[in-house]
Each structure stands twice: as C-alpha cells, then as structure tokens.
Amino acid sequence: MGNDVIIVGAGIVGAACARSLAAAGWDVTVVDRGVTAGGTSSACEGNLLVSDKGPGHELELAQYASTLWKTTVADLAEQLGTGFPSVEYDPKGGLVVATTDAGARALLAFAAGQRGAGVDARVLTIAEARELEPDLAPSIAAAVHYPEDAQVQPTIATEALMASARRHGARLLENTAVTGPLLDSTGGVAGVRTTTGELRASRVLVAAGPWSGEVAALFGVHLPVRPRRGELLVTSRMRHRIFHKVYDADYVGAVGSDDSALQTSSVIESTAGGTVLIGSSRQQVGFDSRLQVAALSEIAAKAIRLFPFLAGAAVMRSYGGFRPFMPDHLPVIGEDPRLPGLWHAAGHEGAGIGLSIATAEMIAALMRGLPAPIDASPFSPARGSLAPHLEAA
Numbered sequence: 559m560g561n562d563v564i565i566v567g568a569g570i571v572g573a574a575c576a577r578s579l580a581a582a583g584w585d586v587t588v589v590d591r592g593v594t595a596g597g598t599s600s601a602c603e604g605n606l607l608v609s610d611k612g613p614g615h616e617l618e619l620a621q622y623a624s625t626l627w628k629t630t631v632a633d634l635a636e637q638l639g640t641g642f643p644s645v646e647y648d649p650k651g652g653l654v655v656a657t658t659d660a661g662a663r664a665l666l667a668f669a670a671g672q673r674g675a676g677v678d679a680r681v682l683t684i685a686e687a688r689e690l691e692p693d694l695a696p697s698i699a700a701a702v703h704y705p706e707d708a709q710v711q712p713t714i715a716t717e718a719l720m721a722s723a724r725r726h727g728a729r730l731l732e733n734t735a736v737t738g739p740l741l742d743s744t745g746g747v748a749g750v751r752t753t754t755g756e757l758r759a760s761r762v763l764v765a766a767g768p769w770s771g772e773v774a775a776l777f778g779v780h781l782p783v784r785p786r787r788g789e790l791l792v793t794s795r796m797r798h799r800i801f802h803k804v805y806d807a808d809y810v811g812a813v814g815s816d817d818s819a820l821q822t823s824s825v826i827e828s829t830a831g832g833t834v835l836i837g838s839s840r841q842q843v844g845f846d847s848r849l850q851v852a853a854l855s856e857i858a859a860k861a862i863r864l865f866p867f868l869a870g871a872a873v874m875r876s877y878g879g880f881r882p883f884m885p886d887h888l889p890v891i892g893e894d895p896r897l898p899g900l901w902h903a904a905g906h907e908g909a910g911i912g913l914s915i916a917t918a919e920m921i922a923a924l925m926r927g928l929p930a931p932i933d934a935s936p937f938s939p940a941r942g943s944l945a946p947h948l949e950a951a
C-alpha cells in the first residue's frame with residue numbers, strides 16, 4: 559500500500575491526525591462536509607484534563623497527551639508565527655471540590671487511586687482551596703488540586719493543527735461530504751466517493767466525531783458511536799475571579815456514566831477573553847439540538863453553589879454540541895479488522911480536545927507500522943470490551 563490517506567472529518571481529531579501524518583511525509587487529504595472545526599470541536603470547552611479520569615487506559619492516553627500539549631503548543635507557535643492567533647494554552651491546573659460529606663469521601667478515594675497511577679492529585683484543606691480560589695463557597699466539604707490540568711481554545715487549536723498539517727503538505731477539501739466507499743477488486747479500501755467526485759487512497763481514516771458511526775456504515779462497518787448532547791452557559795466579560803478549572807466531584811460520576819437521562823455537573827473556568835464558561839450537561843437525545851432550559855438552569859444553580867458571586871453574573875449566551883460517546887468509554891484508534899484499509903480515530907466523548915494530539919501520534923505510528931507510543935490494544939476496534947456492542951455488518 560502507498561503512503562496515502564484520506565481523513566474524513568476536519569475536527570480536532572482529523573486535524574491532529576493530518577498534521578502528524580503529513581509531518582511524517584505522508585500524502586494526506588482531509589475531507590469535511592462543512593468547514594474546519596465546524597462540528598463538535600467548536601461546540602465544547604477546551605479542558606485538557608487528567609483530573610476526571612480514574613486509573614486505566616484513557617488516563618494513560620491523557621497523561622501522554624498532557625506531555626505532548628506543552629511541546630505541540632510551542633511547535634505550532636513557531637511554525638505558524640505571530641500572525642496566527644494563539645491557541646490560548648493555559649496550564650492553570652484544576653480544583654475539584656465536593657459539596658457533601660459523601661461526595662468528599664468519594665473524591666478523596668478517587669484521588670488516592672489516581673495518585674497510584676502517577677497523577678499529581680493534592681488534597682487541600684478548605685482554607686488552602688480558598689487561597690487558590692478566594693471566591694469559592696466556604697461550605698465545601700473537600701478539595702483536590704490537580705496541577706497537570708490545562709486548557710486551550712478548542713476552535714483555534716483545531717484551526718492551528720489544520721494550518722500546520724497544510725504547511726506539511728496536507729490537502730483540505732471543505733464543503734465536500736463523503737457519501738460512500740471506493741473498493742478495489744478484492745473488496746479492499748481504495749478511496750471515497752464524495753459530493754464533488756471520487757478520491758483515491760489506499761487508506762481511509764474515519765475522524766468524523768459523533769457522525770463516525772454514520773461514516774463507518776457507508777463502508778458497511780458498524781461502529782457504535784452515539785451523540786451525547788452537552789450544553790454550556792457563557793457569562794459576559796468580568797474581572798478575573800476564577801483562576802483554575804473548578805468543578806464539582808459529581809462531574810467524574812457523570813463522565814463515566816452510561817445513563818442516557820439528563821445529568822449535570824458544574825465545570826467552571828475563566829477564558830482568556832474574560833468570560834466565564836459554565837458547563838455542562840450530558841444527555842442522550844440523538845442529534846436533537848434544541849435548547850434544554852432545564853439543563854441550563856441546573857448548571858447555573860450548581861455553579862452558584864460553588865461560586866456564590868455568579869448569582870449576579872449576566873449570561874451572554876449558551877451553546878451545545880454532541881460528544882462522540884462510546885459504550886465502553888474508550889476511543890477507537892486503529893485499523894478495522896473487518897475492512898483492511900479502513901481506520902478509525904473516533905469516539906473520544908468529552909475528552910477529544912485533550913486526547914486529539916495523542917490519538918494522532920498513535921495513528922501515525924500504527925499506520926507506519928511503528929510501535930505505538932503507548933499500548934494501542936485497549937483502543938483497537940478489535941478490543942474485547944467493544945465486541946458486545948458491535949453488530950454484524
């Protein structure tokens with residue numbers, strides 16, 4: 559097979575994969591039915607978290623990503639120059655707080671497990687937590703500081719990764735939907751049909767976020783990625799009063815949950831622009847993008863419980879997106895054994911911004927037949943935990 563690949567999707571995962579492969583000298587074409595960062599990667603927050611992940615494979619990928627972000631941000635700035643907007647990388651650290659005694663016990667046990675897996679998770683007294691965040695409610699029950707948590711501006715990060723990929727020679731076709739496969743005489747992948755014509759390549763990488771299941775289905779392959787709606791509030795600009803990513807410990811439970819009913823937890827952060835982002839909800843409502851007022855009012859109430867001064871803040875807007883949910887809570891990264899030449903980089907749920915560049919390095923190594931930077935088998939489309947969720951094509 560040649561060193562050529564078509565990437566379906568110009569979100570952050572597709573952009574990052576394009577960059578890593580093009581930098582390795584591959585012939586890369588990215589195809590998106592809309593524009594770069596037109597999907598979930600601009601309808602989210604930009605948290606790069608280790609704090610919300612318990613010991614396991616996703617945490618290992620996040621820890622690897624955390625080391626990559628530091629160098630990637632510097633490389634992007636150097637390559638793209640001062641004319642390109644900053645990705646607003648801010649290694650500000652996270653502060654996770656519990657508001658009840660039961661929540662405190664769960665949070666401290668969770669943090670102890672994470673420390674065993676190499677996460678820097680520091681239990682604070684309430685006074686210490688309020689030194690980090692003077693406006694935090696005094697009534698909190700426990701707090702853990704995670705200095706490794708960081709954030710980026712996700713839309714700009716996606717655009718920067720794509721711009722970098724293009725400078726390495728990747729082609730980008732926007733406003734071009736992939737509509738079906740091109741197969742060779744043996745039934746192997748030979749490219750894609752699109753709304754603007756046929757494109758030939760020996761590999762196709764599905765990086766279509768929450769639509770990855772639909773794209774895989776065009777190739778006759780079942781991939782159980784489902785949309786999981788999330789909504790956020792944005793305040794108007796204000797004096798900088800929140801210095802870390804601050805969230806309540808309920809968030810960790812919501813992330814790992816399979817529940818399709820509405821779940822909310824408060825995740826609060828200041829942005830470089832002076833607004834405060836208050837997230838977020840989790841709900842499986844298909845691709846229904848109607849505003850969920852109940853979700854937004856619950857999010858607001860929880861945020862005020864952590865930062866009472868937010869009761870007086872003006873909300874400027876709300877927005878939402880669809881997380882690419884996987885039933886076994888791990889992204890799919892690798893070649894599909896059911897159709898050689900078809901690859902996946904999808905299903906990152908609420909962590910795709912953070913995990914994007916690590917996913918890209920995994921894909922670039924695996925496609926080139928090199929050892930993956932971390933064990934790739936837990937993310938393989940052939941893994942055992944996914945098998946019960948796969949339907950025969």
Ligand SMILES: Cc1cc2nc3c(=O)[nH]c(=O)nc-3n(C[C@H](O)[C@H](O)[C@H](O)COP(=O)(O)OP(=O)(O)OC[C@H]3O[C@@H](n4cnc5c(N)ncnc54)[C@H](O)[C@@H]3O)c2cc1C
Nearest residue numbers: 567569571591597598599602605736767788909910911912
């Ligand atoms: C409310 C909310 C908050 C979040 N907060 C965070 C966070 O703080 N940190 C974090 O790491 N992650 C967060 N996420 C998750 C993160 O946004 C996603 O995991 C990530 O953006 C997925 O990126 P992607 O490139 O896989 O998909 P997308 O960005 O959705 O890109 C997929 C692309 O595929 C294209 N496409 C689809 N079908 C076709 C087709 N047939 N042909 C051509 N193109 C096609 C689409 O147009 C789209 O541009 C959040 C998500 C939500 C909804």
